[in-house]
Amino acid sequence: MNILEIKQVSKTFVGAQGGTLALQATDLDVQENDFITILGPSGCGKSTLLRMVAGLDTPSTGQITLDGQPVTGPGADRGMVFQSYTLFPWLTVLQNVCFGLREKGMPLAAQHEIAREFIGKVGLRGFENHFPKQLSGGMQQRTALARALANNPRILLMDEPFGALDHQTRELMQDLLQGIWEAERKTVLFVTHDIDEAIFMGSRVVVMSARPGRIKCDVPVALDHPRHYSVKTTPLFTQLKSRLTEEIRIEVHRAAGLAQAQ
Amino acid sequence: MRPLQPVNPGARVALGISFFVLFVAVWAAATFSGYVSKTFLADPVTMLRSGYDLLMNQGFAFDIGMTVWRVLGGFAIAAVLAVPLGVMMGAYKGVEAFFEPFVSFGRYLPASAFIPLLILWAGIGEAQKLSVIFIGSFFQLVLMIAVSVGNTRRDLVEAAYTLGAGDAGVVRRVLMPSSAPEIAEILRMVLGWAWTYVIVAELIGASSGIGHMITDSQALMATDQIIFGIIVIGLIGLVTDFAFKAFNRVLFPWARL
Numbered sequence A: 001m002n003i004l005e006i007k008q009v010s011k012t013f014v015g016a017q018g019g020t021l022a023l024q025a026t027d028l029d030v031q032e033n034d035f036i037t038i039l040g041p042s043g044c045g046k047s048t049l050l051r052m053v054a055g056l057d058t059p060s061t062g063q064i065t066l067d068g069q070p071v072t073g074p075g076a077d078r079g080m081v082f083q084s085y086t087l088f089p090w091l092t093v094l095q096n097v098c099f100g101l102r103e104k105g106m107p108l109a110a111q112h113e114i115a116r117e118f119i120g121k122v123g124l125r126g127f128e129n130h131f132p133k134q135l136s137g138g139m140q141q142r143t144a145l146a147r148a149l150a151n152n153p154r155i156l157l158m159d160e161p162f163g164a165l166d167h168q169t170r171e172l173m174q175d176l177l178q179g180i181w182e183a184e185r186k187t188v189l190f191v192t193h194d195i196d197e198a199i200f201m202g203s204r205v206v207v208m209s210a211r212p213g214r215i216k217c218d219v220p221v222a223l224d225h226p227r228h229y230s231v232k233t234t235p236l237f238t239q240l241k242s243r244l245t246e247e248i249r250i251e252v253h254r255a256a257g258l259a260q261a262q
Numbered sequence B: 001m002r003p004l005q006p007v008n009p010g011a012r013v014a015l016g017i018s019f020f021v022l023f024v025a026v027w028a029a030a031t032f033s034g035y036v037s038k039t040f041l042a043d044p045v046t047m048l049r050s051g052y053d054l055l056m057n058q059g060f061a062f063d064i065g066m067t068v069w070r071v072l073g074g075f076a077i078a079a080v081l082a083v084p085l086g087v088m089m090g091a092y093k094g095v096e097a098f099f100e101p102f103v104s105f106g107r108y109l110p111a112s113a114f115i116p117l118l119i120l121w122a123g124i125g126e127a128q129k130l131s132v133i134f135i136g137s138f139f140q141l142v143l144m145i146a147v148s149v150g151n152t153r154r155d156l157v158e159a160a161y162t163l164g165a166g167d168a169g170v171v172r173r174v175l176m177p178s179s180a181p182e183i184a185e186i187l188r189m190v191l192g193w194a195w196t197y198v199i200v201a202e203l204i205g206a207s208s209g210i211g212h213m214i215t216d217s218q219a220l221m222a223t224d225q226i227i228f229g230i231i232v233i234g235l236i237g238l239v240t241d242f243a244f245k246a247f248n249r250v251l252f253p254w255a256r257l
Helices: A046-054 A093-103 A108-121 A137-150 A167-184 A195-201 A229-233 A235-255 B009-032 B044-057 B060-091 B093-107 B111-122 B126-150 B154-162 B167-203 B210-219 B223-251
Strands: A002-015 A018-031 A035-039 A061-066 A078-081 A155-159 A187-192 A204-208 A215-220
Touching (some): A002 A187, A018 A215, A035 A046, A035 A195, A046 A061, A046 A187, A078 A137, A187 A195, A195 A229, A204 A235, A229 A235, B009 B044, B044 B060, B044 B223, B060 B167, B060 B223, B093 B126, B154 B167, B167 B210, B167 B223
Parallel strands (some): A078 A155
Antiparallel strands (some): A002 A061
């Protein structure tokens, strides 16, 4: 069944020189336990779409419903991992992961039990009392992931969470997230501009066009789980990659104002 | 030396102290040589000797105590009111729109110009001294705290909302802790300004305090005592500044990482 439904949602940003259409009317249904990656060139409105699901931006038209309830603002049922490092610098790793649990009014012992479990899952046992600035970028994003998961959201929203990391760390993070997803089967909406990442992580890849964004195609990824990094060299992966590369290339050219890509 | 290259801690302390030494050396040279007349500027040794006399025989310690208590008292009242108002203004733009224009106006009202009025309203007692310091520091504190709270990183606020925090939770658990180290810095800085206001308040219509001693010494042309008074203020300022800095370091270890 559909956990999340996006119906005719569009977004126009109002500026000094009138409005800019960032996202054309878009429909998207997300099923329980789905891992959907949203792939598109920069400025295509993919982050805007995600932020509207999170309730951080309001759609100009259309409606977003989660479990049939319209989304009107941000809430604990939609956890989010941002591209920028958003750990609270004045809190330790443990306190950061407890943030949402404390907000729910959970007793401290229970908060710590849950937090420690997720800190373990992201491989940061032993770093509970470190401050964010004492951690590397990859470790900070792992903490942010633990913080979002500890809250047990209905859906996890990830806005280019590994975008600021170097290539090796990024692959490490993909493996880690893939492992966690295979164990938890949390519903995930994952925005990226990296084609390999979109295929490797997703059970469906939603490709978006250049601004004003719209969903261009929706490609199922029929790779088996558990996925090992070696799937990146299989024929199916390569085939998907060459198709998506074409799709994205056209959009990148359009975005750059180069009319017809050859 | 190259631009922006740090110096090691030992050299840093040595350089800092050597300017004090140089300063006193130039002063001593100018006064002992007779180049500057004693009437205008006492030499360092006379200054220290009359300082000792002030402390031992003329009850100057009581004056120092009075001045310190006035500064801390007036400043504490200002801080207790300014911190909550500044936080509210920084957090809620409606509150800011209501108070900000008046506070900006209040900030440019010269505290010392209020002294004649305050003497009329509050007499020459302690209330008048505290009021001068309050006026001098309250508006500055409110504005700077509001700006600091308003500059909280938006992505941290958004992260808190997606973790289920409500509006009150965002103010209490994000805006306040994230700007706390800067608020402490603002308090430290404005406390320094409060010291200049207290002396002005004590120059006019006071019967005790460092400023009062300075006006008395003026009548006697005792430049040695005036300089001693000024140096005492400087030293107290330096000590409170160090104490405040050390306190902030202990309180907000994460801000220095």
